[in-house]
Amino acid sequence: MKNDDNDDCIPTLVDVTTVSSAKVPVTILTGYLGAGKTTLLNYILTENHQKRIAVILNEFAQGSAMEHLLLTTTKNENDGNGRQQYQDWLELRNGCLCCSVKDVGVQAIEQLLEKRRNHFDYILLETTGVADPLPIVKMFWLDDELHSDLILDGLITVIDAHNGLKNYEDDRHQAKALWSRQVAMADVVVVNKIDLVSEEEKMKVLSIVQSINVTAQIYETTRSRIDLSLILDRHAYSNDSPTDYLLKKIEKQTSISIPHGHQTLNSITIELNGEFDFNALDQLIIQLLWNEQNTIQEIVRMKGVLCLRNESNYKLLQAVGQMYEFITTNENHHDNLRNCLVIIGSNLNQDFLIDQFQKCIT
């Protein structure tokens, strides 16, 4: 079950379509201004020799009411360097997808990409530096019932190690809030411009990133150079998303202390033993995500590996904003009834949340 909510207005854009019956993965690339997103994008396109990648650039922030769609394939042999580029323009009513009907945007891109059938099998969507990734992730996290050709692979956030601390502490123009949200929503954080920082500065930035988002994979780079297998095909929203990884990651990270008292977003982890009663758990999730009365606490992301009563396989809980779903994994828990949950948000009361989840265990 995925539920939707009201959106913030964000310049955005979108999506894709497929070539064959297989779904086309969509990786969203975000990062605060000048962090190295474009550098990473170019690096991926240069280094990639296997995938036929379609790139969607969001140029809304530059004042255009048109979204610029640039498709690049890397396996086409029509030119000397084995790459061919196509350019198409997609006009969005209102100039901003999340201001109009989301489905219209997704469909428009699917139709557009239909024209380029057989030219790509992977999508990279680069957002503007000031984009809140939450509505963009929600847009691509589609219910199976919609039979979309697209599947959300994950969100990569590029951080500028040199300016990271400054961005994080900058209360002007929502810089801090956006920077933190981009980190909070990430499945992979690329901490870039490592060449410009001392070891001490680097450790500060890393500890802030880790305290905001316990579950993200974090990599350090210079000029956004990274092994592509670490950032693409993450399957961050699939039921083959490795539960073992999440369990280990949480175990390692629980001791991290929050470095700044004025942190707006952070992760909390909950570990409990036993089997959840599904109905009680479902009601709790609804209450936590949809309780409009609770104006203080905000949950932007939730991930959990859970054991349910009468179910032998682990259940994966995923939530993005107010949307959530339970996915049955292929992994049997063999009566090791250990549950791990990570909740990322603001003003989270850890003791209260532990108590609420504990009550759902039979």
Ligand SMILES: Nc1nc2c(ncn2[C@@H]2O[C@H](COP(=O)(O)OP(=O)(O)OP(=O)(O)O)[C@@H](O)[C@H]2O)c(=O)[nH]1
């Ligand atoms: N020293 C150094 N410079 C870098 C590194 N990565 C990128 N740059 C430079 O930083 C500047 C910004 O990089 P971009 O890739 O354009 O950053 P961006 O995130 O796409 O920027 P916006 O689109 O404005 O949000 C460019 O001049 C890059 O050459 C790095 O690791 N070290």
